[in-house]
Amino acid sequence: MLQIRGLKKKFHVAGKDIPILDIPEWNVKAGEKIAITGPSGSGKSTLLHLISGIMRLDEGEISIGDSRLSAMNESGRDRFRADQIGYILQDFHLIPSLTAKQNVEIAMNRKYSSAERRDRVDDWFERVGLQERKDHKPGELSRGQQQRVAIIRALISEPKLILADEPTGSLDWETADEIAELLLELCRSDLHTLLVVTHDLRMAERFPECLHIRQINDVHRRTREPGGLAI
Numbered sequence: 461m462l463q464i465r466g467l468k469k470k471f472h473v474a475g476k477d478i479p480i481l482d483i484p485e486w487n488v489k490a491g492e493k494i495a496i497t498g499p500s501g502s503g504k505s506t507l508l509h510l511i512s513g514i515m516r517l518d519e520g521e522i523s524i525g526d527s528r529l530s531a532m533n534e535s536g537r538d539r540f541r542a543d544q545i546g547y548i549l550q551d552f553h554l555i556p557s558l559t560a561k562q563n564v565e566i567a568m569n570r571k572y573s574s575a576e577r578r579d580r581v582d583d584w585f586e587r588v589g590l591q592e593r594k595d596h597k598p599g600e601l602s603r604g605q606q607q608r609v610a611i612i613r614a615l616i617s618e619p620k621l622i623l624a625d626e627p628t629g630s631l632d633w634e635t636a637d638e639i640a641e642l643l644l645e646l647c648r649s650d651l652h653t654l655l656v657v658t659h660d661l662r663m664a665e666r667f668p669e670c671l672h673i674r675q676i677n678d679v680h681r682r683t684r685e686p687g688g689l690a691i
């Protein structure tokens with residue numbers, strides 16, 4: 461589902477090139493759930509930005525399904541992301557003037573008829589336990605509820621690839637546990653491939669696989685063994 465070959469990314473800061481990522485090869489099969497961990501500044505968010513096409517790589521190739529993201533221009537990558545990728549961020553990025561339902565509706569794929577849209581929205585708010593909160597604005601919701609809305613927004617059009625950047629980073633640990641469980645439950649089908657950047661080792665431990673970025677040329681995939689991921 462996701463193939464990365466010879467990926468290199470550097471940033472140009474104060475007249476100097478600073479290499480951030482160097483990943484010779486990384487393959488993710490359809491349906492895999494992988495936590496991406498590593499120290500602050502190791503390039504975890506940059507990797508998600510590259511996979512989502514928000515950022516362009518310097519060298520190498522990224523393919524998602526049959527599409528070569530690295531060969532697309534910016535507007536092609538934007539369209540691809542809107543159609544094929546669900547993106548969940550730490551700070552929800554909900555529009556404050558819209559209700560929870562409207563925040564979801566504006567992000568929905570246009571392939572759905574208006575009746576399908578209504579049914580899907582109702583169904584998803586019920587699945588995440590927010591049926592009574594659909595008409596509330598983000599400011600009237602708790603942070604955990606706002607993240608549930610952001611999760612619906614990312615998943616409602618059924619993207620095959622779901623990326624989440626610190627989805628529990630701004631939540632208390634109890635709410636973080638609930639959100640981690642919800643996300644894995646909603647994505648449990650083999651149709652969903654889920655990559656989650658997290659500092660939260662409790663969250664990482666829930667995943668069968670982990671990509672640990674220790675530093676630019678020290679990137680390893682780990683499989684969970686009895687006793688944890690041994691990060």
Ligand SMILES: Nc1ncnc2c1ncn2[C@@H]1O[C@H](COP(=O)(O)OP(=O)(O)OP(=O)(O)O)[C@@H](O)[C@H]1O
Pocket residue numbers: 471472473480498499500501502503504505506507
């Ligand atoms: N647009 C940019 N311009 C210059 N440097 C950048 C830019 N974006 C990120 N960086 C630098 O690239 C490095 C990797 O950043 P990134 O946000 O990917 O790390 P991270 O592993 O996600 O960190 P954290 O866990 O703290 O969120 C950092 O040193 C950061 O300062």
